[in-house]
Amino acid sequence: MPVFALDPEQEEWCAQVRGLAAERLRPLAEKGEPGRVNRPLVAALGELGLLERVFPGRQPGAPSGVPAEGRRVSALDLCLLRESLARECTEAETALALQGLGAYPVVQAGSDEQRERWIPGVVAGRAVAAFALSEPGAGSDAAALELAAEPDGDGAWRLNGEKCWISNAPEADFYSVFARTGEGAAARGITAFLVPADRPGLSGERLDMLSPHPIGAVRFDGVPVTAADVLGEPGQGFGVAMRTLNLFRPSVGAFAVGMAQAALDAALAHAARRTAFGGPLKDLQSVSHQLAEMATRTEAARLLVHAAAAAYDSGAPDVAKRSAMAKLLATETAQYVVDTAVQIHGARALQTGHLLEHLYREVRAPRIYEGATEVQRTIIAKELYR
Numbered sequence: 153m154p155v156f157a158l159d160p161e162q163e164e165w166c167a168q169v170r171g172l173a174a175e176r177l178r179p180l181a182e183k184g185e186p187g188r189v190n191r192p193l194v195a196a197l198g199e200l201g202l203l204e205r206v207f208p209g210r211q212p213g214a215p216s217g218v219p220a221e222g223r224r225v226s227a228l229d230l231c232l233l234r235e236s237l238a239r240e241c242t243e244a245e246t247a248l249a250l251q252g253l254g255a256y257p258v259v260q261a262g263s264d265e266q267r268e269r270w271i272p273g274v275v276a277g278r279a280v281a282a283f284a285l286s287e288p289g290a291g292s293d294a295a296a297l298e299l300a301a302e303p304d305g306d307g308a309w310r311l312n313g314e315k316c317w318i319s320n321a322p323e324a325d326f327y328s329v330f331a332r333t334g335e336g337a338a339a340r341g342i343t344a345f346l347v348p349a350d351r352p353g354l355s356g357e358r359l360d361m362l363s364p365h366p367i368g369a370v371r372f373d374g375v376p377v378t379a380a381d382v383l384g385e386p387g388q389g390f391g392v393a394m395r396t397l398n399l400f401r402p403s404v405g406a407f408a409v410g411m412a413q414a415a416l417d418a419a420l421a422h423a424a425r426r427t428a429f430g431g432p433l434k435d436l437q438s439v440s441h442q443l444a445e446m447a448t449r450t451e452a453a454r455l456l457v458h459a460a461a462a463a464y465d466s467g468a469p470d471v472a473k474r475s476a477m478a479k480l481l482a483t484e485t486a487q488y489v490v491d492t493a494v495q496i497h498g499a500r501a502l503q504t505g506h507l508l509e510h511l512y513r514e515v516r517a518p519r520i521y522e523g524a525t526e527v528q529r530t531i532i533a534k535e536l537y538r
Contacts, residue, residue, distance in 0.1 A: 156455065158232070166236045172200055173240035181243035186364030189280055189323040194247050198277025205233050206252040207259060207275055225256070227399055227461035231406035235454070238410025239417075242514050245407055246365055250319045253400055253522075254281025257328040257344055261384035261392045266346055270326060282324035284315040284347075284370060285393055291317070292527050294330075295339040295390060299372060301331040307379040309333065311347070311372040317521075321368035322356025325349050328383065328392075329372075335387030344389035345381045352376065363513045397522055401475040402460040405482030408518050409457055411511050412450045412486040415493035418507055419443060422497050439496060446489045453482040473535035480528040483518045490515045 158166070177196060184190035197203050207225065230252070237245035255274045258266055258281075273279030290297040299313035311331055315321070326348045333343040347354065356370040384392050420443060423433040433439045460478035464471050490511045494501040501508035519525050 156458075162232060166232055169202070169233060169236035170240050172202070173237050173244050176200065177237070177244035178241040181241050184243065187358055187360060187366060189320055189366045190243065190247060191277075191280070193244060194251065194280060195277040197244065197248050197251070198275060202233065202237075202248060203251055203275045203277055205229055206248060207255070207271065225252075225259070225399055227402055227464035228458065230399070230403045231457055231461045234403045235406040235410040235413070235457075238407045239414045242407075242411065242510070245410065246319075249400070249403065249407065250283075250366075251277075251281055253283040253396065254320060254324065254326075254328055256396045256399065257283070257383050257392050258346055260395060261344060262346060263380075265380075266383070270346070273325070279325045280320050280323065282318055282320040282327045282370075283396070284318045284321070284327040284329045286317045287314060288316045292524050294393065295342070297330060297332060297342065299329070299331040301333045301343060301345070301377070304376065309345075309377050311345070311353075311375040311377060313372050315370040315372075317359065317367055318356075318370055320366050321370045322349075322358065323366060323368075327370065328396075330389050330393055333386055333389075339390035341387060342389040342393075343386045344383035344392040345377045346383055347375065347377060347381065361517075363517055365517075398471055398475050399464060401479045401522055402457050402464065404518055404522050405453065405457040405460070405478040408479075408482040408486035408515070409450060409454045411515050412446075412453065412482075412489040415486075415490040415508060415511055416443075416446050416450055419446065419493040419496045433496065442492055442496060446492055449485045450489055453478075453485040456481050470535065473532055476523070476528040476531040476535070479518075479523065480525055480532070483515075484525060486515050487519060 177193060180193040180196055181190065184193060234245055234249060237248060251274055255271060258270055270279055274281050285294055285297070287297050287299060299311060299315060301309040301311055304310045311329065315329070326346060329345045329347045330342055331345060332341055334341045353373040353375040354370065355373070356368050358366070358368045361367050383389070423439055423443060426433045429436065434443070457478045460471070460474035463474045468474070490508065494508050494512055497508055500506060503509060523531070
């Protein structure tokens, strides 16, 4: 059932998360080294119980209306959490999301032994996970990946190739890796593996990006893996990747909505106190109309994100279309809202350390990762004719 308004308990929980982000997580984020995994921040997410909300099973204090049966993650719960964190501390939001993205293939397709070995550490913030799908020649076209899993006898393989733009690399403790085992062409010949970071032949390097998140390249030089490392079944890894992305796409939209709301709040406050041409900026029609447009687009994006999450949680047949629509609208909206907030603030918003300078760098990447805007439009168009 689409969620048009949160109930009071959900509203209270979101406010509590925002408070934790501002008081407990933002100081840790500010102490982190740009481009590196902030392990104290990840540990705090575990200690505060926030990482528990990313993984299956109803947790103590879960808001009503957020189903979490069996091993199924609540997409709505994830969206509320990511938006709330993003409004106060984008670094904390990203650290939490990367834990979920990297570990969810293990949750949904791993063996009991794999889950018991790694998931408690991920939830506690002790083990850092990474989702290793993209390659230099296979970004938007993920089915074109070339990382080779070459047979090594007795159901074993050797991984050879490179992954690129991998969040938390090269500092993750384990990687959910997607490699070509050759059971079929394109997506039909891909297998998912759980690869601990201490495997021989595994190396990597950091990449300097516009927004200084921990992102790197990972090289595989004959890295050994066995049947015990397979996530799911051989040749079925592309499905593992897509199911992970179907869950996280709406919550990428929630991250974007959180940034848009933070930018809108900043613009509203600035326009109320800043005077120009004989009065506050908010009294200028050109500014007030911009604020109205920003607010309307942000709320529309939020509602579409919630609808997509509710569709996922209810098992609706059109999840792929709804998830793509949510990510598309929310990320494009956030870009517009942040840019307009910068324009309303003027030069002060371009100073290093200003909230909007930070958001301006942060807001660009979500339009590319986990399926670029153009990919989302392609998915939507295909689903319309399905």
